[in-house]
Amino acid sequence: MQKIFDEVTSLDKRCYEEFFLTEDILMEHASNSIALYINQNLFDKKSILIVCGSGNNGADGIALARLLSSKFEVNLYLANEPKSYMAQQQFKRVKALNIKIIDEIFEADIIVDCLFGTGLNKPLDEKFINLINTLNSYNSFKIACDIPSGINSLGQVNTIAFESDITITMGALKTSLFSDVSKDYVGEIIVVNLGVQRDIYEIEANKFLLDESDMKLPFRNKKNSHKGSYGHLNVVAGCKKGAGIIAAKAAFGFGTGLVSVVCHENLDLPYHIMQTHFISENCSAIAIGMGLGKYETDEIRKILNKPIPKIIDADLFHDKLICEVLDQEIVLTPHPKEFISLLKLCEIADVSIEELQNNRFLYVEKFCKKYPNVVVVLKGANVIIAQNEKQYVNSFGSAVLSKGGSGDVLSGLIGSLLAQGYKPLESAITASLAHTLGAKNYKKNNYSLIPSDLVEEIRKL
Ligand SMILES: NC(=O)C1=CN([C@@H]2O[C@H](COP(=O)(O)OP(=O)(O)OC[C@H]3O[C@@H](n4cnc5c(N)ncnc54)[C@H](O)[C@@H]3O)[C@@H](O)[C@H]2O)[C@@H](O)CC1
Ligand SMILES: [K+]
Incomplete structure (x- = not known):
């Protein structure tokens, strides 16, 4: 870097x-x-x-x-x-x-x-x-x-x-x-x-530009291993179930040994992804928030309070509940609109998207000062990944990724690495780089990417 x-x-x-x-x-x-x-x-x-x-x-x-x-x-x-x-x-x-x-x-x-x-x-x-x-x-x-x-x-x-x-x-x-x-x-x-x-x-x-070499892919060095050696990610699915399924598929392709989608309704999942109604006993990381929609607050609170590494995304940035877990070592992946909501909920600032976009580094700094354990991934043309006083910029992103579902893939990748034992900051950095470099390798028209293309490119990195 x-x-x-x-x-x-x-x-x-x-x-x-x-x-x-x-x-x-x-x-x-x-x-x-x-x-x-x-x-x-x-x-x-x-x-x-x-x-x-x-x-x-x-x-x-x-x-x-x-x-x-x-x-x-x-x-x-x-x-x-x-x-x-x-x-x-x-x-x-x-x-x-x-x-x-x-x-x-x-x-x-x-x-x-x-x-x-x-x-x-x-x-x-x-x-x-x-x-x-x-x-x-x-x-x-x-x-x-x-x-x-x-x-x-x-x-x-x-x-x-x-x-x-x-x-x-x-x-x-x-x-x-x-x-x-x-x-x-x-x-x-x-x-x-x-x-x-x-x-x-x-x-x-305190600020760094990420290079390709900062991406530490989860290559497997141990010969004597089994699926349990690579963690078990639980992806909590909500109303918009597709988001959770996209994240689960991305996570599986990025090396997690086991991936389960947590959902009360029966889902039509690929055979290699499991379904569970509650958080699994051996769960090593949780991805939650994407596509959550309406939910039972107590149930989500219980999940959020489990001492398991977490990536939190999307709808939870609009709920005061999020403020209860910001002392944990978690990864948050807001886009600008979600980040201004988070800043407001945390009583850090009440600002417009324009004000945030004009001062992205400043508001990330303010947030990280108040919550030094949290890793923030502020999405954008240049993604900012930050923890405590350090900020890392991923400038490899392009308009190819400006699509519904891209964020769910990112959540899945981060969850995947958390489940495999990466630290939150390392997970966020490597997942973000893989996400953007995978998209960079996509050779078709820059308007045509769908989440499965992205997952496919990331599997080839
Ligand atoms: N040690 C140094 O100071 C070095 C400076 N270097 C160069 O010097 C640059 C900085 O030089 P300066 O500090 O002189 O600043 P600039 O040359 O960037 O601009 C300052 C000049 O533009 C005028 N100005 C500013 N905004 C204006 C506007 N909106 N409309 C009209 N006029 C405007 C100012 O009145 C001033 O005359 C660096 O970006 C770099 O290119 C390099 O040569 C390397 C060494
Ligand atoms: K110039």
């Missing part, structure tokens, strides 16, 4: 004060990294449009023009006069080299967006909205310098942002690149060094 930082100004400052680097050195590394990317990956292109603002993001762009000028047809566009000290320095250098500065933008082969980076501090005015709109309409290969212009430090987009194919970000990953909104703008994200290796530049962090 890779560290993510809310701000990097203090990391830059550490470079100056502790490692005696200068702003000029850092910036030369920043611009040179973009030049290197273009030289290595886009050498067949001819024209480059570099669009610069007045601060140091713009300065990166002006320096880039100097670095690429003899190899490409470089067109430098200054949306505003260079204002920061470094922007003025870089401007002096390009003037001395007679690099072409243009008055009007056009559709070049490559566009590099250097309008605003971490310094965006107010909503864009009409001039910049129109400029970014025009850039977005071009069919060029689009590179964002540090962060797509228009995304602020909290990962919010006020009106518009630059839609990049790749974002080359300086020094370290920033939280703002991983809001749900940012996902439509950042493209592929590449981190580059600023004069010291990344592990030296970075300090301790």
Whole structure:
């Protein structure tokens, strides 16, 4: 996994004060990294449009023009006069080299967006909205310098942002690149060094971006084993029984030795999934909440109070009952609408979905501060998995998963790992990664996935 930082100004400052680097050195590394990317990956292109603002993001762009000028047809566009000290320095250098500065933008082969980076501090005015709109309409290969212009430090987009194919970000990953909104703008994200290796530049962090290698699949190492060695998951089914059945199927395919659906009515289950009316004697994990609908509170309370690892989902996030179990080591998998209900029930905040989506990391942090034992999996374009003060981002998700039933598969996967003895946080991380990477491997149209396709892909990981 890779560290993510809310701000990097203090990391830059550490470079100056502790490692005696200068702003000029850092910036030369920043611009040179973009030049290197273009030289290595886009050498067949001819024209480059570099669009610069007045601060140091713009300065990166002006320096880039100097670095690429003899190899490409470089067109430098200054949306505003260079204002920061470094922007003025870089401007002096390009003037001395007679690099072409243009008055009007056009559709070049490559566009590099250097309008605003971490310094965006107010909503864009009409001039910049129109400029970014025009850039977005071009069919060029689009590179964002540090962060797509228009995304602020909290990962919010006020009106518009630059839609990049790749974002080359300086020094370290920033939280703002991983809001749900940012996902439509950042493209592929590449981190580059600023004069010291990344592990030296970075300090301790509480946020992490998950990599594929963080997925610890339940491969079986013991030769002398039997079905009981891999746990028994009980999935509690409610009114909408399909949800529980989907979860049960996903769990079975993910390695749990035995899976039973708990339901009072007789169900038509596949032969390998059992049915029970009550929680099984040897149950090693419980999945509850999905499709529950109307239920007998006392019965559910009894199940929730059993000292067995649990994954809780869906309808239970709308019931005060949930507050009785938040001291347990459980996994909760709310989507945004369910999470705002949970925040309200727990008297943490009474907010709209929009407010939550604009501040996902903040509200997860608030919740985990109050309930440090609980593992939260906040669903979204970038899933946040959190416990206590640590937050992990899974950015592998895609629109393929935006379907009824996908969440039930996830609950089943988490329940499966809990039943097999994984800790709650490990279960949530590996299940979430398997869920999204399975979907990534799905090769048919991105609108056509059904839960059984997803389970099938996950079985092949
Ligand atoms: N040590 C450093 O400081 C380094 C900085 N680097 C670059 O510098 C960037 C940060 O530079 P700055 O702090 O100068 O900030 P930016 O260049 O991101 O933007 C600040 C400038 O834009 C103006 N501005 C902000 N919001 C505006 C809006 N909505 N409409 C119009 N104007 C607006 C500000 O008045 C200021 O002039 C980073 O993102 C990175 O690209 C890199 O070169 C690496 C080293
Ligand atoms: K930018």
